[in-house]
Amino acid sequence: MPLAYFVVRATVADPAKRPAFDAWYSREHLPDAVKSFGAEKAWRAWSLTDPSLHQATYQFADQASLDRAVNSADMTRLVADFNRDWPDVTRTRELLVLAEEFGAG
Numbered sequence: 824m825p826l827a828y829f830v831v832r833a834t835v836a837d838p839a840k841r842p843a844f845d846a847w848y849s850r851e852h853l854p855d856a857v858k859s860f861g862a863e864k865a866w867r868a869w870s871l872t873d874p875s876l877h878q879a880t881y882q883f884a885d886q887a888s889l890d891r892a893v894n895s896a897d898m899t900r901l902v903a904d905f906n907r908d909w910p911d912v913t914r915t916r917e918l919l920v921l922a923e924e925f926g927a928g
Contacts, residue, residue, distance in 0.1 A: 824885035825921040829860070829893060833877045833914045844877070845869075847908060852901070853879065859897035861888065886920055893918065 835844050848867065857865045862881040870876035883889040892898065893916075905914070 824887075827883040827886045827889035827921070828917075828919040829862075829881040829883070829889055830917040830919060831879045831881075831914055832917075833879075833909075833912050834875050835877060835909075835912050836875050837911070838874070841869075841874075844909065844912065848877070848879070852905065855904075856881065856901055859895070859901060860892035862892065889918060 833844075835841050853865055853867060856862070856879075860881055860883075862883055865879060865881045867877065867879040870878070881892075883892065905912075
């Protein structure tokens with residue numbers, strides 16, 4: 824079964840709010856989401872081409888694991904927590920399945 828990914832892109836338009844958002848995501852949201860989703864791992868990044876764009880990616884063993892995570896009560900709670908703490912931050916979500924991996928190692 825190919826790996827599956829849940830990608831969340833958030834736009835933090837106000838540069839003054841980015842350090843607080845970064846700290847909250849690192850200390851609270853990312854660890855909570857990984858544990859709640861049962862994700863294998865997760866990583867996040869800030870865009871170099873658009874500094875307002877933050878992306879978090881969660882890796883799952885397969886599509887069934889991803890589907891369980893995004894359709895869970897925990898997902899509903901995590902979205903509500905995000906909306907409560909960051910009401911002015913817009914987000915998009917994507918569900919992906921690995922088509923190919925290439926490289927050494």
